[in-house]
Amino acid sequence: MARLTSLLPRDEYTGFDDEALASQQTRIGRLDLEFIQPDRSLARNWERVGSVHDASYLLVFPLAGGVTFSQDGRTGLARSGEYVLLSELAFYELSPDKNTRLLMVRIPAAELRGRLVSIEDHVSRRFKPNEQMTRLLVGMIGSVAELFINSPPPNPQALATEIVSFIALTIGSEDRGAATDVRNARYHLRRRIVDFIETHLSDQSLSPKKIAASSRISLSYLYSLFNDNETTVSQFVQTKRLQRAYEILVADPKGHRTVSEVAYEVGFKNVSHFSRCFSRHFRVAPRDARQTHNASPHPTTDPRHAPPKGLLAPGVPSSPRGSLGSPYWERRSLHETA
Known part of the structure; x- marks a missing residue:
């Protein structure tokens, strides 16, 4: 299977070659979505993120198989029909089972922090997910990604707002274990x-x-x-x-x-x-927000507010083959050291 470089920051993304057909990507408003079928571990280099305002959260859905995750000293296994939330402010590693297929959603940190003041408490599976809400979330995200993977929705920013709201609702419904959670x-x-x-x-x-x-x-x-x-x-x-x-x-x-x-x-x-x-x-004026279905916001000249370059929107041509050699992602097997 082809080795992929997945979910790069947008300023480092240079496209993917024809051998990486196991990856499908799209952008809906402020969200980056990607289907991948990795053949080995994915490791995130936290030093690439300058501050919390530039960071994102990564929501990982195993659609088939399972994936072992590790961040901040916590490890676990997410199986098909489940999810795990990871933060780009710390190193993490994902190690998929054989034939695992993942749906990954990158969410700007400000979007979740503005809805859940305790969002960091939920990173890397500290609490038990609500099963009913999880099923709804997995079904909704999977359906949205499948439906719009090749063509953008009519109003991407509004749809992204609704998606993030439901993600926050689902994460907030996790069972925090009142008897053992000191916070x-x-x-x-x-x-x-x-x-x-x-x-x-x-x-x-x-x-x-x-x-x-x-x-x-x-x-x-x-x-x-x-x-x-x-x-x-x-x-x-x-x-x-x-x-x-x-x-x-x-x-x-x-x-x-x-x-x-x-x-x-x-x-x-x-x-x-x-x-x-x-x-x-x-990154769009209030008077133009009503027309976001016709034109997505453009990045400002301030690089701190530039949109992350993790994925190309449908219809945007990719760069030539062999341009995936970014150090942003490292591929390792589980037995290899960090």
Whole structure:
């Protein structure tokens, strides 16, 4: 079987040769999806990621066979019908069984961190997945990937938003084992705080002090809860507001509500500030978000905000054969040392 170089960052991706026909790739909005049938271990070099803001999470679905995973000293086995979440901020390794077929989804870190303040708690299978939600997620992701592997959906950004929301819902439903998880109380407190923030996004006076008061905790304790996930209260609230604004805009293609109305509705006090934050976060201006099904956002000139170059969109020509020699992925057998 051909050896593949899979899910490279977009600035290093140079296409794949004709022998790597076991790989199929597509991009849906901010998500990269790839079917692969690897013949040996995949190892991720964490040093390639500069910061949490540039990183992504990798959701791995074994569609056939199983795959052994390892990250941060934790190892496990994911079988067909299951999933495992990995972080690109630390080294990891995937070792597939014979005839394993994988579906891999790369999700920008900001997308999941904006929905699950405790997302790092779920990396590399710390908790037991919810079986019912897992079946729904595996079926949905597999169907979406199969359906749009050769042609893009009509509104890729809106579809990506819905996919990420369901992924977050599924991950959040994992059984954390209250009897053995020493961070269980903090988790439930953070969940209540996130619920309060989501309910009061339109409140322009929403502040860390008001959020702390809603749960009867001190400001310093509130800050520590968000420091667990390497973010701040203000950053989390702003990300939530931007995501809510995006959902409102793409659901209003005929422009019944102006950008100013949407900005105020999600709690921004200044329309210009909202437009700058929105454009920086989604790489598309608010006024253009309604037309994302006709034109996907283009990268900014700031390399820190450039989209990851892991996959080519359908219809984009690849580079010549033999251009896969990137050190980003290393292929090793299980018995080889790191």
